[in-house]
Amino acid sequence: MLEEITSQYSPEKLERKIQDFWEKSDAYSKVREHRRGGKRFFFVDGPPYTTGHIHLGTAWNKIIKDSILRYRSMNGYDILDRAGWDMHGLPIEVKVEGVLGFTSKKDIEKYGVGNFIEKCKEFALNQKDDMTEQFRMLGAWLDWKDPYMTLRDEYIEAAWWTLKRAQEKDLLEQGKRVVNWCPRCETAIADSEVEYSDRDDPSIFVKFRLKDEENAYVVIWTTTPWTIPSNIAVAVHPSFEYSKVKAKTSDGREEILIIASQLVEPVLKKGRYAGYEILGSMLGEDLTSLSYEHPLADKVPRQAAMEHNIYLADFVTAENTGCVHIAPGHGMDDFEVGLKNNLPIFCPVGSDGRYTEAAGDYTGMHIRDANTTVIEDLKERGLLLARGKITHRYGHCWRCKTPIIYLATEQWFIKISDLKEQMLSEIQQVNWYPSWAGSARFRDWIEGARDWCVSRQRYWGIPIPVWKCRTCDSMHVVGTKKELLEMSGLSGDIELHRPYVDSVTIDCPCGGKMKRVEDVFDVWFDSAVASWATLRFPQKAEDFEKWWPADFITEGHDQTRGWFYSQLGASMVAFGKAPYKSVLMHGFTLDGEGKKMSKSLGNVIEPKDVIAKYGADTLRCFVLSASAPWDDLKFNSEELGTINRTLNILWNVYRFPLPYMVLDKFDPSKVSLESVREHMRREDRWILSRAQTLINDVNKAMDQYTLHRALRSINEFVLEDLSRWYVQLIRPRTWVEADDPDKLAVYRVLYEVFVIMTRVIAPFMPHLAEEMYQNLVRNVYPDAPESVHMNDWPVADESLIDKELETHMDMIRSMVEASSNARQKAGRKLRWPVSRIVVSPSSEQVAEAVASLKSVLMDQTNAKDIVLIGVGEPWDELGYEAIPNPSTIGPVYKGDAGKVLAAIKGADVMSLRRSLASSGQAEVDIPGGKATVTPEMVKFEERMPEAVASAEFNAGSVYVDAKLTRELESEGYAREVIRRVQDMRKELDLAVDEGIRAHIRITDQRVLDLVLDLEQHIAKEIRAEVQVIGLDVDANGTLSKDWDVEGVSMSIGISPT
Template sequence: NDLHRPDVDAVTWNCSCGGKMVRSPDVFDVWFDSAVASWATLHFPSQEKEFQEWWPADFITEGHDQTRGWFYSQLGASMVSFGRAPYKSVLMHGFTLDDQGRKMSKSIGNIVQPEEVVQKFGADILRAYVLGANAPWEDLHFSWEAMENTARMLNIFWNAYRFALPYMILDKFDADKADLSKYEKSLRAEDRWILSRVNSLAEDVTKSMEEYQLHRIIRSISDFILEDLSRWYIQLVRPRTWIEQDDPDKLAAYATIYEVLVKLSRVMAPFTPFLSEAIYQNLVVGLDPNAPPSVHMCEWPKADASRIDKRLEASMSLVREIAEASSNARQKSGRKLRWPVSDIVIAPAKDTVDLDNLESVLRGQTNSKKITVLSPGEKPQMDLEMAPVHKKIGPVHKGDARFVVEALKTANAALVKKQLDESGKAGLSFVGKNYDITAEMVQFKEKPPENLSAAEFSKGFVYVNVTLTPELESEGYSREIIRRIQDMRKELDLRVEDQIRAVVDIESKPILDLAMRQKDHIASEVRAAEFELGLGLELNGKLIKDWEIEGVCVRISVDRK
């Protein structure tokens, strides 16, 4: 019943030599078993083939409590036996603590079981979180909130993967159409950029793998998914997927998305094995029965150096920064991104801004009709403000100083500055009396005119012209109506190819007149086979909703055709 001494001494076995096998009375230090593990597991010295092929190990990993244990015992035994270390590199990983840095303990009640996390989030999310939360050699402070963030990131990736699938299926996308080499001449700058970025990612991940910087890998993948793929490229390419015919521009977009997703699934395979496998099975095995049956049986994805364009990547980074500054400028003036603007002016402070043939990308992402890039130091026409410098005015004009200040309030700032620049003094008048001022008595400050809203970026300022014309208003209202109808299509769970009947009743005649200019465009965008736009219309569709657009009630009905 008890295998400890002395009861274990009653346990014996017959030996092939004819004797009895009994417990050895002398036991060596148990760490000796671990010390010789690196070659004992290869059956050395009785067999030498595997030992010669595999020993010493490339890599060994354990917790930092093993510095004087497994790491040291192996090193000592190997040095005595062979005169060299049994491993080429060592990684000591940290321990898992709670979010406050405390050891997990039953008495504290802070233990988190891996099974609990897997049940709630799945194995891939747990794996990606643990790998990316901190450097491998640091202790992990487990956080449910950080787990949520990892889950959100991978869910965004899944949605990016699913984004083009309905359109690809509708257009009968196959292995032949997936051949990117057929569309080289049709690739846009944004296509070449995302192909460069995914190959740069493969290059960075490979380098980090070789250096055991696993946490950097997950962060690089996360940045690519969130910033490059989802928030930028998908937004750029979305309109191209709506083209009806087999247009080379659309097929180039499909082939680019396909190439990026396949390479990304292979790069992510060691870190999110189940998610990567699901995508690979659908995109690769589903199109090519001769492909390796699993993503985990593919060769490691090497970066295609011919696709990497660092200048293009830097230019696109600048374009994204300008677009963000433009968005900030819009917010200051209350102009939503869905509403087009007539022009945007980029005013660099010192360095020349080169958009590198990405002007069309910037126009699209800023919803602007025109982009103007000024020379370094140049600005659009500014309004001038001037303020009196009291300590300079008082000693000269004494008792009349307050009259000079009042005169400055009503004077034309541009005219005063011109006089000061030309002659060093300017003339003012107040209640019939004239005064002369010098440059030191006044301070000038430039400010954008009311129609320009400004925001800063790393190389200068971006100015957005927020003046609305009837043409811009018409386009803005049409986009608002399109967004509401698209939301209603989703609520009805309609497929991409489903045609609809839509009726839009606008309770304002001026707004209706503006929207009517875009009637055909609205119908095309929402796939409406029958479309009515008017005032006082009767609504009978399956789904009827009231919306408020810029303070105006708009009633919309949608039904499947």
């Protein structure tokens, strides 16, 4: 049987109870099991990095996923949804280093790589557990018990296998490349791991002495003096004009400089030259015959042995000097110039950021300290033309914030640039939500794709499965653990992480030993293989055949360059096709000011704080409804309160009829909707129709992943249709005590709507839905599915949809609003009945609405009668006043104008109106004759009958006749009395059906008589077993109060009997 609920909506308690229930009954597994064999839906969870705590953005992300999956599940889909965890990489190494107090790789080596790896693993697993708990609090259902973890062997094998595929397809390459390098972490970092922020650097102009000409220099500019020891060449633009200038220094010496012509002035000014003379000019392409001496050749002996020439490059811009310092070991562009011209890739800087022995006198110095020294050395040699400072955007390591440097190092690459065209065509096969996420944003990113450096010189990561022979240098890429065991001849199990895997050797056919290269994978490569790793491929192939590629993924727009891209790249390598069929790109969470949430700004909102205050369902509704998924979400705590209030209203609506239903032993299992059909009123059919429409609206929204529209439809239905309208309409019907078919119809209809609601809200407010379901459905039908989430999504019953009725009801609602407005003007509050309401419709449809829903209109306006007048016809009781228009009458009648004005005012208004309307003119009597009046000479203003007020609505007008009669007044006062007694009953906390003794003193004889007219009615309404009303009644009781009713004083005393 249905149970009454008495408590307020308290989400914290409710949600804890529901989550316990899910836990104990293993609801998640049962729901997934329930759909086995259905249409498959393969979802891949974008693995959050195991930082240990979730923030609002990650909460939003999981809430979107959860709502969509719950919706899919209810629609019969067999869902695969292992949660994922990204657990390798520098961030965890950096944290563990912090805990252990380490500052460099040497500390780790000293501590022991094995020990360090164990710490990292322990750390990652603990963080994962903490975060799982936080995600569960949101009511997010994913497969938490069997998540995929990047640190598992099965996962590592997926990465290995993929790299082997790359090698088989000739997409794997090892080579010297200039990479972004973090000198603190001593590793290459990906482009996507570089964080740009402002930084101050030196800005220096340096003279490079030309070899074949006395006292002549080419002038370069740089912000990285520490790269000067590595300088190999100078680049100029082939088509720029360069000048040879004889410049005079302030102390009278002369030197010859080569600078881009348009930059001569500013450069010489910076060098504080006293004057200059242009000796000649030439194009950049004419400069290539020049060679120069390295400025620090005496300090760096290796440099003295190398040639230094001028080369051409298109990337040179007409800024600074137009001549660019080229150090192929320290810059991407520089490296390109080096490759093209066969220059030595001279890189005398080690992985720790210190000069190596190749740097001669600078050996051992950290590049961080080298700028000053180099500048001093250049100055000493008279080669520093100018020095200054510059503030510019510069890349930093996103984990430790150290400024990055560029180093030419041996790295492993996947040749993504070879796959670009295929990638571009593949993404067109993917459904993007919104479409521009794929067609514009992602497309642009792919068009700029470069080869992917997948190697890192660290410890905590997936080891790169490349074994190289120490003797013959041949290499082998291992694809699986099994392959490694076989090739190495080891038996039993092995740990695939460093340092264990590093000790495994393979015999090379040449007789030598193959050892693993020391690098680990870029973590982006880990998550890139998620779609097959989560299917345990390559260990098991069946699931891959069955499920891959993913039907759906959804992540934030930062993942365009991240996971959307890395997955696509890896999948092109592995299988030659996109790993996902549809992608929903969502936004970012911002604070109330629209600023990014970050720890340093201190504006971070913790999901758990929100949950503690408002509950998870409120948080879910907020993030889902506040903006379109792909727009950024501004967090606003006031809005949370509003959402919470909405849920509270839904709760109250659900709670409201239960006491009556329970009292009447209403059993929905014994009363079919069909059986009450003949007793349904128009409003009952209306709410049933609206409920079906709601189902359709939510379906439509979910098809396009416009979750905000789904939520807003639900919201509007709850507030507008259910709470503000239907419940108001049916309240009197639920108070009837007898066995009444009309009441039964209301119960059954409400029940129907509630049951639909439990399902419609289930994907979005899973806790509240479950709570309602357990009472409404499980208490009535014990054989019903154990959880609301096992139910099928409701199918809209088209036969119940009546669009015309919905339109009519909308019109009635605007009439009711207009009549409230008119009442307010007439000063007659709703409690007091009015004799009639006159509706003047502007269309036939409005007239139909009134005819069809007259009783609703009467009830809601508290009117004794509704008078409907014809479309476009005036209400015949309406008076009009004719207002003459002097500015049109004057010119026509001149001297007689005054008489015409008076005649119009005095004329019979109705006949004047009729005549003007029918023939376009009218005659009025003026002293000494008649005058013809045309429509522009007169306008008519409505004159209300006494005590009538009017108001417009969007399709007509209403007139409220507030004239009082004895009956109306009697009823009004009776309701005033009833209302006050009810208030007092409430104050005494009496049960609804508890009897009372009531004593009422009314000192105004006229009002007393009016009230006594309805004495019986009053007694019944307030459940008075004894009731005394009179002029000098002693109004005492358990509770007694004095009241002022419209200026009449009343004293009321009540006591329970």
